[in-house]
Amino acid sequence: MQPSSSSTSQRIIIFPLLLVTAFTFCGFWFIDLYFSRIASQRYENNLLQIARIGIKTLNFLDDNPLIPEIDSFSDTFSGDSRFRTTVIDISGTVLGDSRLSVHEVKSVENHADRSEIIRAREKGVGISRRYSSTLNIDLLYVAILFNNSKLEGYFRVAIPLDELQQELFRQRLIFISFGIAALLIVTATSILNSRYIITLVKSSRQSLEKRAESRTKEIEILQNLGTQLTACNSKDEALEVIRLVTTLLLPRFNGSLAVFRASKDRLEISADWNGDWEDETSYQPEQCWALRTGKTHLGNPDNGTMSCSHSRLENQQMLCIPLVAQGETHGVLHLAGSLDKKWSAEELQLASAVAENASLTFASLNLRESLRQQAIRDPLTGLYNRRYLHETIDHELSRAARRDQTLGLLMMDLDHFKKFNDEHGHDVGDFILSEFGRLLRMLIRDEDIACRYGGEEFTVLLPETDTKGALSMAERIIEKVRNHDFSLQNISYGPVTISVGASIYPAHGDTDEQLFKEADGALYAAKNAGRNRVMLAPIPGEQPQQDE
Numbered sequence: 001m002q003p004s005s006s007s008t009s010q011r012i013i014i015f016p017l018l019l020v021t022a023f024t025f026c027g028f029w030f031i032d033l034y035f036s037r038i039a040s041q042r043y044e045n046n047l048l049q050i051a052r053i054g055i056k057t058l059n060f061l062d063d064n065p066l067i068p069e070i071d072s073f074s075d076t077f078s079g080d081s082r083f084r085t086t087v088i089d090i091s092g093t094v095l096g097d098s099r100l101s102v103h104e105v106k107s108v109e110n111h112a113d114r115s116e117i118i119r120a121r122e123k124g125v126g127i128s129r130r131y132s133s134t135l136n137i138d139l140l141y142v143a144i145l146f147n148n149s150k151l152e153g154y155f156r157v158a159i160p161l162d163e164l165q166q167e168l169f170r171q172r173l174i175f176i177s178f179g180i181a182a183l184l185i186v187t188a189t190s191i192l193n194s195r196y197i198i199t200l201v202k203s204s205r206q207s208l209e210k211r212a213e214s215r216t217k218e219i220e221i222l223q224n225l226g227t228q229l230t231a232c233n234s235k236d237e238a239l240e241v242i243r244l245v246t247t248l249l250l251p252r253f254n255g256s257l258a259v260f261r262a263s264k265d266r267l268e269i270s271a272d273w274n275g276d277w278e279d280e281t282s283y284q285p286e287q288c289w290a291l292r293t294g295k296t297h298l299g300n301p302d303n304g305t306m307s308c309s310h311s312r313l314e315n316q317q318m319l320c321i322p323l324v325a326q327g328e329t330h331g332v333l334h335l336a337g338s339l340d341k342k343w344s345a346e347e348l349q350l351a352s353a354v355a356e357n358a359s360l361t362f363a364s365l366n367l368r369e370s371l372r373q374q375a376i377r378d379p380l381t382g383l384y385n386r387r388y389l390h391e392t393i394d395h396e397l398s399r400a401a402r403r404d405q406t407l408g409l410l411m412m413d414l415d416h417f418k419k420f421n422d423e424h425g426h427d428v429g430d431f432i433l434s435e436f437g438r439l440l441r442m443l444i445r446d447e448d449i450a451c452r453y454g455g456e457e458f459t460v461l462l463p464e465t466d467t468k469g470a471l472s473m474a475e476r477i478i479e480k481v482r483n484h485d486f487s488l489q490n491i492s493y494g495p496v497t498i499s500v501g502a503s504i505y506p507a508h509g510d511t512d513e514q515l516f517k518e519a520d521g522a523l524y525a526a527k528n529a530g531r532n533r534v535m536l537a538p539i540p541g542e543q544p545q546q547d548e
Helices: 005-058 067-078 102-107 115-123 161-178 183-231 235-249 289-293 345-376 386-403 417-424 426-443 467-483 512-528
Strands: 084-089 094-097 125-132 137-147 152-160 254-260 267-273 297-299 316-325 328-338 407-414 449-454 457-463 498-505 534-536
Touching: 005 067, 005 137, 005 152, 005 161, 005 183, 067 084, 067 094, 067 102, 094 102, 115 125, 115 137, 115 152, 137 161, 152 161, 183 235, 183 345, 235 254, 235 267, 235 345, 267 328, 289 297, 289 316, 289 328, 316 345, 328 345, 345 386, 386 407, 386 449, 386 457, 386 512, 407 417, 407 426, 407 467, 407 512, 417 426, 426 449, 426 457, 426 467, 457 467, 467 498, 467 534, 498 512, 512 534
Parallel strands: 498 534
Antiparallel strands: 084 094, 084 152, 125 137, 137 152, 254 267, 254 328, 297 316, 316 328, 407 457, 407 498, 449 457
16 A cells, blocks of 8 residues: 555654654753763862862961861851862861861761772872762762871862752753754853853852952961061060051051050050040050950940940940950950941951960060069169179260260168168068168169169169269268168168268279279278268379268
8 A cells, every 4th residue: 555645744754853853862962961071070170279279278277287277267268158178187087177067077987988088199189979978968079189388188179969960950951841943042051051150150269269368468467467576675566566467457447455554453545546546545444344254345235245334435336355365464455346337257356366466475575574674673672783783884884985974873881781680680681771772763863773782782873973963962862861760560770871982984984893993992981981971982183072
């Protein structure tokens, strides 16, 4: 039987359609395979780039970082991104994971047998797709072997496979739904989507790079802060460094630093930055919540935190950080910002880092000054010791010679002190010496240098002082000591008198040995003349002077 024309037409139509359909499905299969491979490579390359950035950022961790520090770094590096960051040491132990807490990290099993770790160990880079028993999802893993001065191990980045699978599934639906006619549209859409994803990844990468660059700069500034503060010789230098660095790190905040007075009853603003400090310039410790609680305090009534009573700023929130180091509070760091803008975690971390460096520096400077004072001060009288005197007199003689000025030297001795000490005991003797040191500090000028030379013998250097001035100062000291009531426990021990010998540069010599020799000789002359007086060393060609 002959086939009908209609059936032939159908075959003619159906056969090409079958061919076109087969060709279309083959084309769809190859296109789907191609785009699947491109998408996978794109995700892998992006994860590789992110992992390399992470390895560079690891260099900014402290030496020998601990698990909490590495886990915190993993959380910070991933941030709110969809990828998962894991840091693994060379033995396979997990040190940090952005999706796990510190406690969970410590309990995670060893990862040395993971396929991506094995490949990374062999080739430096490992990529795998597998099921995560920790998160219960399929993930695309990229691991890179690294070795720097801080750590050796693997930096692994992962992203859920369902994102890639969902993208491929959507493409297949579009291919099946729209057929050959929609193929070009699907292709164009895929290209546009690919470009969008690349742009998104580039944007994310640029954002990460900018963030890493910003953090790198901040870390560099903090390192410079620590280096410079360590080299500071005074609190004034340290305050200048803190002012400069805080201006760079926290430019949107008006700041100040308050330090305790010597009496510890008040704090005073010693430095400010980013504009004049318009709040209180001094206050009592109990007015600051940070000092009362011993920790950082952010005053914001809208969040239920009281503002410090020393703050009078309106429409601003005050951050107060106590400067505590070695068990001692040295001051408070203040930062004032607008109520409209909240503090970021990075800003709080930077403020805390500045405060920590400042507190350690103040503690170091205080310790250094305490040790220095112990080395140059006599503990009983509070006067400088003999060592400091010999170090200083050479400098004073050089300055006097350079400026063509005079320099006076007084040597003093408490009259009959040995006998007095034997009669009343060493405790009373120590009291007399201590009280005499206090009187001496009250009577001399700021530029004068009073020292305990040894035992009951004292010296005073008088810069820019001639013979008349030196004798006048000696007479004032003699009179003040003679008239002073040396009372201890309501018992008066007196009167106490002193003998003084004086020499003058350059009349009596131009070296410290000559001046000490002449002054010592004059001191013995004063004792031989009856004590309780001052004698000037004889000047060649003149008669010795004395004051009865």
